[in-house]
Amino acid sequence: MSQRNRLVVLAVAAVLFGAALIALDPIIRPSNGTPTDVNGDTPALRAAFDAEFLSRPDGYQGLCKHYGFTFPEEPLQMAPGLMYKAAADGTVDVIDAFATDGRIAAYDLVVLEDDRHFFLPYLAAPVIRRETLKKHPELERVLNLLAGAISDEAMRRLNYEVDENGAKARDVARGFLQEKSLLGSRAAASSDPEAVVRLGSKSFTEQEVLGEMMTLLIESHTSLRVERRLTLGGTMLCFNALRAGDIDLYPEYTGTGLVNILKLPVDSDPSASYQTVQREFAARYDLVWLKPFGFNNTYTLTMRKHQAESLGLRLVSQLVEYLEQSKAE
């Protein structure tokens, strides 16, 4: 065969392969790529979730099992920061928003009520090394000043200030403490080189705000100095640093402690799961959970407010019914 003929054969093979890929598309990814279309009165809803939600036992798989449903098409997977915008501009309809994210309100989204109680409680609380507490026992009293002080609504507002209004986490934290009259007035920092605590946080807005808040509290009520390491890249990094003694404390969530760190079965009772992580962290790692701040940064299913209202969806179970109905049509 001449080279020219071989090239023609190759081109034909490539075209056939491409055609086969396109032909397979509707079989392998049913109705992927088509925008939300209306069949009858029930448009098919599309979902987008982040990678963690799609792989955690307390995420999508557990949700489907608990409520007994699936989305008619595979949910899209994308970076968590992009979900809110994708939901707002109609690229997708349902996302796994974090309950205390300020963008839920900012983008006019609405959280569907988890009426069959699947989502775990994620109460945030400071986790601290027992050694550190022994050395500086006043920390417990000072950090517990924040116990129950931050409501869901308040945390959402603080996150919103940083995410959407571009405020600095430190200023937002200070403003909140002043509002609640929680700032102390110490005379001066100790010059003792031992009088230092190293405070960590994960690298997202809420954790940074909490980190700054704890820093301000400690520095205004005690003579301790705080070394801040506020942008550690994720749960396991923070936790391993804490165990190794590279940091002395960081804010953690009960659900994450239970499922991600302890690998225990899910438990949807807030106080029971708090007691479990408190007990197990002390026994296994010699780490102490102080009192929770009060808010619950759980996963949610979230939609555009306008769409949810026009479809009459307020509860997750209504969404499930709706999805089953749209499949049947």
Next chain:
Amino acid sequence: MNVITAFFEKHGHDILVHTYEHVYLCFFTLVIAVAIAVPVGILLAHCRWRPVVSSTMLGASVVQTVPSLALIALIVVLCAQIGWPTLGTLPAMIALVLYALLPILRNTYTGLRQLDPATLEVARGMGMRPRQILFQVELPLALPVIMAGIRTATVWTIGIATLCTLIGAGGLGDLIMRGLRSIQIDYLLAGTIPAALMAIVADGILAWVERWLTPQT
């Protein structure tokens, strides 16, 4: 054996779907990249105006120096500016095509420029027209170099396409990212092994095509 059966029971469907998405993304990216880069490379090789050649090459090289993650992010932001979809296959493919251009472009250009001038002289002496020289002398002789460029672009594209999960374009990156976010090795393997196999298989096929197309002497 039980471990393997259990692995495929849990991930078999995911692997199939995401491998398909990955092949889809990479195949059309490469078709578009070849369709752009080979003709442009041919034009550049025959262009007598040096600044055009060097600035085009520089442009392609600059794109290559942008980290792939940043390029994807840039495309998303640009798409948002001009009102194109910012999520899914389109922005992912734009970024991947831009990335795949340089190796093909550079190899096409180099492959044509490095030909022995005496050969071309002979072709002209035989009375061949420029068009005939291009299709019957230059391209056949430069083909191995061009194919090498396409192979490089293919392997890169398959690797970089795993990042497109971040903007909702699917692919095997979905599984890798799930493994990373939840520290579960089985997801990582379900994403990584097919991606690595795909790169090896694609490179093998193209190596065979290259040999098959090379004129026997």
